[in-house]
Amino acid sequence: MVKNYFKKSLILIVFGFILHLFFVNYFHVGMLWIFDRASGANESVNTVLLHTDTANSDSRGLKRPSSDIMYSICTYDVQYKPLVITSSIPDSYWSISFYSDNTDNYVTLNDHDIENDYLKVYLVGVNSEPKKVNNGTVVVSPSDTGYALVRIFIGNGENLQNLKNIQKSLSCVEYNDN
Amino acid sequence: MLLIKKYTIYSLVIIAIAAIFTYVSIPIYKNIVTIKNDIWTTIPSAGDPKRSVYTRAFISTQGLFALSKPESVYFEANNDIEEISLNGSLCYILSGNEIQSASIIPRWWSLTIYNDDGYLVESTEKQYSYNSENIIYNSNGEFEVYLGHRPNKNISNWLKTPSEDLFSVVLRVYQPGEEFFSNLSRVDLPIVKKVDC
Numbered sequence: 001m002v003k004n005y006f007k008k009s010l011i012l013i014v015f016g017f018i019l020h021l022f023f024v025n026y027f028h029v030g031m032l033w034i035f036d037r038a039s040g041a042n043e044s045v046n047t048v049l050l051h052t053d054t055a056n057s058d059s060r061g062l063k064r065p066s067s068d069i070m071y072s073i074c075t076y077d078v079q080y081k082p083l084v085i086t087s088s089i090p091d092s093y094w095s096i097s098f099y100s101d102n103t104d105n106y107v108t109l110n111d112h113d114i115e116n117d118y119l120k121v122y123l124v125g126v127n128s129e130p131k132k133v134n135n136g137t138v139v140v141s142p143s144d145t146g147y148a149l150v151r152i153f154i155g156n157g158e159n160l161q162n163l164k165n166i167q168k169s170l171s172c173v174e175y176n177d178n
Numbered sequence: 179m180l181l182i183k184k185y186t187i188y189s190l191v192i193i194a195i196a197a198i199f200t201y202v203s204i205p206i207y208k209n210i211v212t213i214k215n216d217i218w219t220t221i222p223s224a225g226d227p228k229r230s231v232y233t234r235a236f237i238s239t240q241g242l243f244a245l246s247k248p249e250s251v252y253f254e255a256n257n258d259i260e261e262i263s264l265n266g267s268l269c270y271i272l273s274g275n276e277i278q279s280a281s282i283i284p285r286w287w288s289l290t291i292y293n294d295d296g297y298l299v300e301s302t303e304k305q306y307s308y309n310s311e312n313i314i315y316n317s318n319g320e321f322e323v324y325l326g327h328r329p330n331k332n333i334s335n336w337l338k339t340p341s342e343d344l345f346s347v348v349l350r351v352y353q354p355g356e357e358f359f360s361n362l363s364r365v366d367l368p369i370v371k372k373v374d375c
Binding site: 020093095 | 204229242292352
């Protein structure tokens with residue numbers, strides 16, 4: 001009788017542990033689901049989803065936002081067509097980070113990496129490489145969908161209006177090379 | 179009917195066990211992978227695609243889109259130098275020197291206070307953080323930030339803490355250089371000391 005209970009408990013624990021591994025592996029999916037619904041990312045793909053001002057105590061889009069950074073985000077789907085991302089670049093810290101659908105940060109480009117103060121990135125999927133690219137950096141996304149997140153450091157705030165204008169220059173559009 | 183009831187109970191028990199394993203294991207794993215530097219803890223290269231599934235799960239509870247080496251590193255402090263949790267009913271002074279390693283100064287850094295729920299502390303002054311460009315340094319090149327619910331007339335840099343709840347301080351360091359990443363447990367970082375309010 002005791003042996004039977006022990007055996008049953010052990011089987012339940014083993015199954016529970018296996019399910020736990022599944023939970024951990026897909027934990028980020030739940031968090032992304034919450035983020036997508038809070039930010040509207042699920043309804044807006046391959047376009048600039050939002051430009052944020054610096055974060056304040058009412059900001060609830062993401063946990064631990066930085067109040068020294070203005071964020072812009074572009075959710076993408078490059079399964080069939082690549083995306084062209086362009087933006088002006090300030091003299092101060094600016095970066096664009098690419099995240100795959102599991103939130104891994106697979107590439108980051110910052111203002112020091114970009115020539116001529118102008119960003120032009122061809123974001124391509126594994127099966128959506130364009131036939132030709134002109135004057136730009138090619139970034140290959142390991143997943144069909146993901147997120148491009150721009151960070152603009154505001155420093156002491158003296159140049160804020162100029163930085164906001166630069167923030168608004170960001171564009172994410174599908175690339176048609178036919 | 180009895181069989182369905184029996185297997186439903188088994189399924190619920192399995193889900194409960196999985197939930198308990200997950201709830202317990204993520205913080206435990208955090209303690210395994212974090213590097214400690216005095217009061218600060220950090221996960222090196224938090225957004226790295228080579229990170230483990232546990233690190234990814236933990237980071238997704240903290241803010242989802244973390245950067246990786248060499249772009250940035252994040253440190254978090256939940257305790258003062260006495261290893262006592264930071265509490266909004268108390269007052270603290272955070273003090274430090276220019277953040278650097280082997281004379282290489284990072285591109286920029288910032289110090290931000292968060293409520294226990296991970297969001298910015300309500301502040302009518304809208305001063306939620308200080309960064310390397312807007313913090314006021316002392317004449318000796320060091321800096322002090324007063325952490326309290328009300329300002330301190332002797333210290334220019336003030337970050338408002340929640341009135342009673344626990345809070346944390348996050349230090350972000352951008353492009354600190356390879357040397358800094360190699361010495362995450364030893365680089366000179368600010369300290370947080372409790373003072374009278």
